Amino acid sequence: MTRVALLGATGSIGRQAIGLIEAHPELELCAAMSGTRPLDDLGTRHRGAQMQVGGDPIGLLETNQPDVVLNAIVGFAGIRATLWALEQGVTLALANKESLVAGGALARAAQERGGGLLIPVDSEHSALTQCLDGRSAEQIDSLVLTASGGPFRGRSRDDLVSATVDEALAHPTWSMGPKITVDSATLANKGLELIEAHWLFDVDYDRIEVVVHPSSIVHGIVRFRDGAALAHIGYPDMRVPISYALTYPDRAATPVPALDLSVGLTLTFEAPDLDAFPLLRLAREAGEGGRTYPCAFNAANEVAVAAFLDGRIGFLDIAVMVEETLAHVGGDSVASLDELVAVDEEARRVAATRLVAA
Numbered sequence: 001m002t003r004v005a006l007l008g009a010t011g012s013i014g015r016q017a018i019g020l021i022e023a024h025p026e027l028e029l030c031a032a033m034s035g036t037r038p039l040d041d042l043g044t045r046h047r048g049a050q051m052q053v054g055g056d057p058i059g060l061l062e063t064n065q066p067d068v069v070l071n072a073i074v075g076f077a078g079i080r081a082t083l084w085a086l087e088q089g090v091t092l093a094l095a096n097k098e099s100l101v102a103g104g105a106l107a108r109a110a111q112e113r114g115g116g117l118l119i120p121v122d123s124e125h126s127a128l129t130q131c132l133d134g135r136s137a138e139q140i141d142s143l144v145l146t147a148s149g150g151p152f153r154g155r156s157r158d159d160l161v162s163a164t165v166d167e168a169l170a171h172p173t174w175s176m177g178p179k180i181t182v183d184s185a186t187l188a189n190k191g192l193e194l195i196e197a198h199w200l201f202d203v204d205y206d207r208i209e210v211v212v213h214p215s216s217i218v219h220g221i222v223r224f225r226d227g228a229a230l231a232h233i234g235y236p237d238m239r240v241p242i243s244y245a246l247t248y249p250d251r252a253a254t255p256v257p258a259l260d261l262s263v264g265l266t267l268t269f270e271a272p273d274l275d276a277f278p279l280l281r282l283a284r285e286a287g288e289g290g291r292t293y294p295c296a297f298n299a300a301n302e303v304a305v306a307a308f309l310d311g312r313i314g315f316l317d318i319a320v321m322v323e324e325t326l327a328h329v330g331g332d333s334v335a336s337l338d339e340l341v342a343v344d345e346e347a348r349r350v351a352a353t354r355l356v357a358a
Contacts, residue, residue, distance in 0.1 A: 003030040004246060005064055007057050007081050008072030010037040012176050013095045013121065017070055017242050018042065024243075024252055031064040033057050035074070057081045061090075068246060070121070071096045074179055075302050076295075076344050079103050083337060086110035086118065093245035095121035097196045102295035103340050104199035118200070119245040124193055125200055126241035127220030127232030135224075137202040144221035145193055146213040147272065148173045148236075150185040153214060157276045163315035165308065173216040173236050182305045186318055187272060191283020192301075195294050198287055205288050210280060211269045217259070218267060234259050278319045286326060292343045293330035299347035300325035307355050325351045 008014045009032040021027045029046045039051040069085040070093040078096030085092040087110045124145050151170045168185040183189035216236040223229045237256045274281045286297040304321040307313045329347045334340045
């Protein structure tokens, strides 16, 4: 029996994970946490599991000592749980990409000390993990992350001046929470995934490519040094990477249909428009800059997206706020989580100042 602690239980990832856990007899929910939503119904179905709403997840994890931590907390707030799991040598199913974006060096050091397994839950990184199948970084020529392009694919920068919140939340392929859906619309999410891929696979940024692939059938491609390329393909459904992470190394059955090639699939790819979607460029620059730039990028983006969802700024203002914050915050090295938290707080303060100025 594999005991699972689920953090972010009421979000999109959490809800799908619960369905998979309940359908798989070898998985047991031992603990669950949400940010603000009650967990009464979940507690009724899983009476032996400890439920927690809000607060620090570390006490919950230490009390229950799970075999697997599925970290689906949204944003920088998930980093403490990530570091705890890696330090303890507990298998980490990571759906909180911000942990590696903001604290990649700290997470890598924690994993080296704890020796735990890290299995990404993002569909793209799960795809790359499966294509690599344990092969070393030396065998990789390059990685390809695919992006659907979001609801604004094909629109120019001028077209996006009047983009609304409702339009940004109308994702054509995936059903996700509001923050990640807006990140998909701005391509910031792909920028975060770019930085995450660097830390996960130890590959330099100039060997990680992002392409727009509207149908979301190809989730990731690994090009190898011998000229071969392996692609992970399938219908877009987050239950696949969630199940892979929870049941690794087995591949449990899921209620997702196999890809039907007889319908005549056409797979198209195109370069992203960095003029209309500058956050992808800014994320790459932050990643290449290293040190605390990715943390500042993530913090400013979280503040800006929240402001956009509240109707306080326009769609294009998100990138402006992030770029202005990066001009004032970042560049130092950090040796501890407390130092990283201080950088995150400073970036949020600077971004909020830009928000007032706007």
